Amino acid sequence: MKLTFNGHACTTIESADGRVVVTDPYLHGAFGGKLTHQPVKVSADAVWVSHGHLDHSHVTPDLGPGDGSMPTIVDRSGTAAGIDFEVFTTYHDREGGTRMGMTGMVRFELDGVTIAHLGDIGCDLTPEDVASLRPVDLLLWPVGGTYTLGPQDAQQVLEQLQPRLAIPLHFEHERCALGMEPVEALLEAIEVPWSRPGGHVWTSESGLPEATEVLVLEPAL
Numbered sequence: 001m002k003l004t005f006n007g008h009a010c011t012t013i014e015s016a017d018g019r020v021v022v023t024d025p026y027l028h029g030a031f032g033g034k035l036t037h038q039p040v041k042v043s044a045d046a047v048w049v050s051h052g053h054l055d056h057s058h059v060t061p062d063l064g065p066g067d068g069s070m071p072t073i074v075d076r077s078g079t080a081a082g083i084d085f086e087v088f089t090t091y092h093d094r095e096g097g098t099r100m101g102m103t104g105m106v107r108f109e110l111d112g113v114t115i116a117h118l119g120d121i122g123c124d125l126t127p128e129d130v131a132s133l134r135p136v137d138l139l140l141w142p143v144g145g146t147y148t149l150g151p152q153d154a155q156q157v158l159e160q161l162q163p164r165l166a167i168p169l170h171f172e173h174e175r176c177a178l179g180m181e182p183v184e185a186l187l188e189a190i191e192v193p194w195s196r197p198g199g200h201v202w203t204s205e206s207g208l209p210e211a212t213e214v215l216v217l218e219p220a221l
Contacts, residue, residue: 011167
C-alpha cells in the first residue's frame with residue numbers, strides 16, 4: 001500500500017491491486033489564496049469527505065474515472081470499491097459543535113492495514129470513539145490546533161488509539177497559511193519516535209512496526 005500526503009488533510013492511498021482512496025480534498029486557493037497546495041488530480045475509486053468546509057470537500061471530476069463523471073463520495077458508513085467504510089461523527093470544536101460544526105471520522109482497511117482518518121476533530125476522543133476506532137494500524141489525524149486538536153493533544157490521541165504508524169495532518173505550512181501550529185510543535189510534544197521519510201510511505205500488514213512511530217510527510221502538492 002502506498003500513501004501520498006498531498007497537503008493539509010488530503011492523502012492519496014493506493015492498494016496493491018490498484019484501488020485508490022482520496023481523503024478530504026481541498027480547494028486550491030481557498031480562504032483568499034491562503035491555501036495554495038496544487039489541485040489533486042487522480043482517478044479515485046472512493047473519496048472520503050469528513051465535512052463540508054472548502055478545505056476538505058472539493059470533489060470534482062478531476063478525481064473521477066476520467067470520463068467527466070464524479071467519483072464515489074464516502075461521507076457515511078457503507079461500501080465503495082469493495083472497501084467497507086465505518087464513519088463516526090464528532091465535534092469540530094470544544095464547544096459541542098456550536099463554533100465549527102461537526103466532522104466525521106472514518107475507519108477502513110486496505111491490504112490488511114486498518115486506517116483511521118479523524119477528519120477535523122476538535123475535541124477529545126470519548127471512550128466510545130476509542131472503542132469504535134481501535135484497532136488502528138495507520139492513523140491520520142489533525143495536529144495544528146486553532147480549528148482542530150493541537151500539538152498538546154497529540155500524545156493523548158496516540159496513547160488512546162495506539163496506532164502502529166501515525167501521520168500528522170492539518171498543520172501550518174508555507175502553502176497552507178491558516179494560523180495553525182507548525183508540525184515542529186507536534187514533534188516537541190510527542191513522546192514516540194518520529195522520522196521524515198519524504199512525501200510518500202509504503203507499508204503492508206507485515207511491515208508495520210511493533211510500537212507507535214510518527215511519520216512526518218512533506219506535502220507532495
